Amino acid sequence: MRRDPVWLFDLDNTLHDASHAAFRDINQRMTAYIVRELGVPEVEADALRRRYWLRYGATLLGLVRHHGVKAQHFLHHTHILPGLEQRVRGHVHDFAALAALRGRKYILTNAPAAYTARVLGVLGIAHLFDGVIPIEQMAMFGHLRPKPDARMLRHVAARLKVPPARCVLVEDTPGHLKSARRVGMGTVWMQRFTRSATWGHSASMRLTAMPAYVDRRVTRLRTLQCQCLPAPRAA
Numbered sequence: 001m002r003r004d005p006v007w008l009f010d011l012d013n014t015l016h017d018a019s020h021a022a023f024r025d026i027n028q029r030m031t032a033y034i035v036r037e038l039g040v041p042e043v044e045a046d047a048l049r050r051r052y053w054l055r056y057g058a059t060l061l062g063l064v065r066h067h068g069v070k071a072q073h074f075l076h077h078t079h080i081l082p083g084l085e086q087r088v089r090g091h092v093h094d095f096a097a098l099a100a101l102r103g104r105k106y107i108l109t110n111a112p113a114a115y116t117a118r119v120l121g122v123l124g125i126a127h128l129f130d131g132v133i134p135i136e137q138m139a140m141f142g143h144l145r146p147k148p149d150a151r152m153l154r155h156v157a158a159r160l161k162v163p164p165a166r167c168v169l170v171e172d173t174p175g176h177l178k179s180a181r182r183v184g185m186g187t188v189w190m191q192r193f194t195r196s197a198t199w200g201h202s203a204s205m206r207l208t209a210m211p212a213y214v215d216r217r218v219t220r221l222r223t224l225q226c227q228c229l230p231a232p233r234a235a
Contacts, residue, residue: 008167010107010109013172017090020089022084026078029081034049060146090123091192093220093222094192101221104130106131107131110146147173147176148173150179153169157183157185165185169185178213189218192220
């Protein structure tokens, strides 16, 4: 009997258009937070935000490591986002495809739990998932290890009681997919919302290349059920 995969879905720019709904506001709030908490000029704060994101995969990790920022305090103040619910938008055909997709399905997002619940509430798709793993739950030995941390990805597979090879990460960020490939997971690069982004990192992302660590590149989730993913390649 064929064993269905365990699907790990990113949230922002994978299940909804976060470039439109949230990213600009979140980045501005992160910069304002750094100005307020570290007492640095806005230009320096914005540079720190970008530098830590590129180095660690999440601005928060750099602030925790180098400045003693409290993770929960940062996540709360940078994700208040008034009016978020009016800006969230996804695609009904993607959600129908999720409902029909065989296998267990989980949200695996570097976003905080409260923000994730708000977005899923607007989209009306929380019931389609077997669980949600937000950034607060990506902790090992007392330290946050969000994507793209390979150790955390192995830990998630163990927590779900499956080998990494049974898992498939569906994600808009190539660096996260690269780490998933390193631990033996299947990888799907979702490009629906990054293709239409007009602002931020997603707008400058090169989407024509097909990296060796990507199994499939899709622009709509219904194509996930059209054919099985290839067996994971060697890392």
